[in-house]
Amino acid sequence: MSLYLxxxxxxxQYVSPEVTIxxxxxxxxxxxxxxxxxxxDAEAAKTTFFGGLAASGWHTAAITMRLLVLYGPxxxxxxxxAGGELAWPSATRPGDRLHVRVTVESVSASKSNPSRGAAVLxxxxxNSDDELRQLFTVRTxxxxxxx
Amino acid sequence: MSLYLxxxxxxxQYVSPEVTIxxxxxxxxxxxxxxxxxxxDAEAAKTTFFGGLAASGWHTAAITMRLLVLYGPxxxxxxxxAGGELAWPSATRPGDRLHVRVTVESVSASKSNPSRGAAVLxxxxxNSDDELRQLFTVRTxxxxxxx
Numbered sequence: 526m527s528l529y530l531x532x533x534x535x536x537x538q539y540v541s542p543e544v545t546i547x548x549x550x551x552x553x554x555x556x557x558x559x560x561x562x563x564x565x566d567a568e569a570a571k572t573t574f575f576g577g578l579a580a581s582g583w584h585t586a587a588i589t590m591r592l593l594v595l596y597g598p599x600x601x602x603x604x605x606x607a608g609g610e611l612a613w614p615s616a617t618r619p620g621d622r623l624h625v626r627v628t629v630e631s632v633s634a635s636k637s638n639p640s641r642g643a644a645v646l647x648x649x650x651x652n653s654d655d656e657l658r659q660l661f662t663v664r665t666x667x668x669x670x671x672x
Numbered sequence: 673m674s675l676y677l678x679x680x681x682x683x684x685q686y687v688s689p690e691v692t693i694x695x696x697x698x699x700x701x702x703x704x705x706x707x708x709x710x711x712x713d714a715e716a717a718k719t720t721f722f723g724g725l726a727a728s729g730w731h732t733a734a735i736t737m738r739l740l741v742l743y744g745p746x747x748x749x750x751x752x753x754a755g756g757e758l759a760w761p762s763a764t765r766p767g768d769r770l771h772v773r774v775t776v777e778s779v780s781a782s783k784s785n786p787s788r789g790a791a792v793l794x795x796x797x798x799n800s801d802d803e804l805r806q807l808f809t810v811r812t813x814x815x816x817x818x819x
Binding site: 554557558559560561562563573574581582583586587588590591594595602603604605606607608609610611612613660666 | 701704705706707708709710720721728729730733734735737738741742749750751752753754755756757758759760807813
């Protein structure tokens, strides 16, 4: 069921199932997009700030997006993010079982264009010990129900 | 040459070479991390908000990180981002040749821990027509030169 602007209710929450991230996946992602020792090599990572292998924050973000798309609000026209505030309070580690908790923070109609509006979603990425790996507060484009 | 906190100068800029993004790469990334029609299928994308195939914002972000790591400031201990403000003013398209322009926005020592500080980097991702595809203003951890 596709959700239009009128269907979104502030405070609604969505909690995804868990997905496990492996060392091999961390290394493969980092090799392509974030080639730094603490993301590439468990041994080399020991002497870095992280003290061991850590996932690229962008890997955490990408996994989060998959969970948001599959298990977050099923917005008509898709999840279209304009931007937002991103924070990585702690690094994702090999073996982390990540899930996403999405909260509808605000919903507003556009003043200039009645066919659309905006929703702010708080997207928390947590491991199974409820350690916060990422917080993304994103402004999304949402369409009004066609008249 | 690794840069410590004392070496970073506000206003310094770094401009990366270009990297071309293909439709196949857009679809492969989205299949894994952002499975929505406008990122997966050029034909299906025509009737969406984007009007054609568009890269996931997280794909733009991941490519940006690679360019930042390789061609941005070579910070001692690596590029360690705590978070920041992310915006996608326009979507990356197949065939875009992306480059990154990094500007050192601010540098500050930690008040509580003299061994470290923070730098704010403005990271702009542009195509060859200078269209801004992503703006990321990131707070990074930077170490002071060991005494």
